[in-house]
Amino acid sequence: MRPNIIFIMADDHASRAISAYGAGINHTPNLDRIAEGGLRHDATYVTNSICTPSRAAILTGTHNHVNQVTTLVTHLDNRFPTVAGLLRSSGYRTAIYGKWHLGEGPAHEPKGFDDWAVVPGQGDYWDPAFIFPDGKRRVPGYATDIITDMSIDFIEKNQDRPFFLMCHHKAPHRSFEPHPRHAHLWADEDVPLPETFNDDYSNRAAAAAAAKMRVRSDLTWEDIALVQPIGPEAVAGELVVDFLKMRKVPDLAPGDTISVICAETGERFTFDDPQAFAEFKYQRFMKRYLRTVQSIDDGVGRMLDKLDELGLTENTLIIYTSDQGFFLGEHGWFDKRYMYEESLQMPFLVRYPAAIPAGTTSRDICCNVDFAPTFLDYAGVKVPSFMQGTSLRPMLEGKTPEDWDQLAYHRYWMHNDAFHGAWAHYGVRGPRYKLIYWYNKPLGQIGAHPNDAQPEWELFDCDTDPFELTNLAHDPAHAGVFAQMLALMDAKMAEIGDVAEHVSADVLAGLKLPEPA
Structure with missing residues (x-):
C-alpha cells in the first residue's frame, strides 16, 4: 500500500531550537515524537540558504541554476514540473497550505495541487490574508493554527486514498509574533548565550x-x-x-x-x-523566537493525534524540516544566508513506522534537492531524469550504500544586499571538511567590480573546529586537504552543471601540493 506523505516545513527553524537535537534551550515534545518514532537526521543541508530558492529546490528536485530561482525575487515558473504534479498524476490527492513565497499570479501560483491556500509574500501572523484558487481573502486567527487547521481538514477529507500534503508554516520568520498562550514561557529564565556570541x-x-x-x-x-x-x-x-x-x-x-x-x-x-x-x-529576540516556535510544536501534536485517531499513523511518511537553518546568536548573528553550519543545516525529522526504525539517527549527508526523489520513491513513482537529487530511502531505513555521495553543495547568489550584507559564495560540505569560495560578485556580473571585495577561500575542519573559527585555507599543513576538497567541488559543479568562478583543481594540480597527513 502506498504511504500518505506529510511534509511539514517551518521558516527559519534552527535545529538547535528542537529539543530532539539536544541543545537544551527549549522543549518541543511533539516534534520529538517524530524523532522518537523514526529518525533524527544530523547532516541535512540546504543548497541555497534563503527562503525562495530552497522551496524551489524542494519542489523540483533541482539546484537553483537549473530551476532559475536563485534569489528572493526570481520566482518559480509554474510550468516547471514539480513533485506535487508527478504525485497527483500517479493518483495521489495533493495540497499545500501556508507559505509559498515562489511568486504570485497565473505564472507562479501553485500547480499540481488539488487544493491550496497560500499566504502572499511572508504573510501575517494575525488574521492573515490567503490566496485561494478563487481569490484572496483574510482568515481570522493565528497563522500557525490556521495552517494546521487547513492541513487537518485535508487529512480528514482524504483518508480513503493516498495523499501528499505540504504544510508550510510562516513561523518562526521574523519579526516574531508568538501566540499569547505562550507568553509565560521563559518569563523567569534566560536563554543560554552561545559560546561564539562575542566572535571577533x-x-x-x-x-x-x-x-x-x-x-x-x-x-x-x-x-x-x-x-x-x-x-x-x-x-x-x-x-x-x-x-x-x-x-x-x-x-x-x-x-x-x-x-x-x-x-x-x-x-x-x-x-x-x-x-x-x-x-x-x-x-528579547530569542524568547520571542522560541515562543513563536512553540505554536508549531502544538500544531504538529494535533496532526500526529489526528493520524492516530484515524488509524493512519502506520502508513504515513511524515517529515519535519525548515527551509534552511538560522543563526540564534552564534557568531553574534541572527538570520541565515551563509554556508556556516548553523545556517546550512536544516532540521530533518522523519517517521514512517512501516519501514523506518524508531529512535534512529544518521549523519549520512543529504540535501533538500533529495526530498522530491524520496517522496516519489516511497510513492512508487519513477524519479524523472531532470531531478538532480537522490532518494533518501536507503539511508532513512538504515541501509545507506557504501558509495553514498557524502558531499553537500551550497551556493548563495544575493551578493551584498542592503539589509544583510551577505556576500556571494559557494562551496561543499563533506563528512569532516568544508570548503567555501567567496567570489563576491553580483549575479551575472562579468569580471571584477571596484566596489567588491577580493575573492577568498575558507577551509574548516568541522570535527576539530565545530564552531568554524579557524580558516585553514592558507595553512601549509592542510594544502593537500584543500586540493582534495577543491577537486570534489569541481566534480560536483560539473555533475550538476553549475558554472564556477574559481580556478579549477586541474590547474592547481600542477603545483604538486602535499598529501594530507
Missing part, C-alpha cells in the same frame, strides 16, 4: 565581519518588541509599516547611555554597558 571574526574571510546580521547592531526595534515612544501603529484597522519599528537598534558605545521602552508593558530599561545591552537584546 578574526582568521576568517572578510565576509564574516561584513555581515549586517549582528544582534548587537542590526536587530530592529520590532524584533525585540521595543519602540521609542512615538510613531503610528495602525490606520483604519489595517497594519501599516512603522519605520521607527524597522530601524535598527544601535550598538551602545562605551561611555554612552540608552533608555528604551517596552511596547508590551511600558517598562523603561536603561543601559550604560555595551555587553549588557547586547545580551538584553539577545534575550
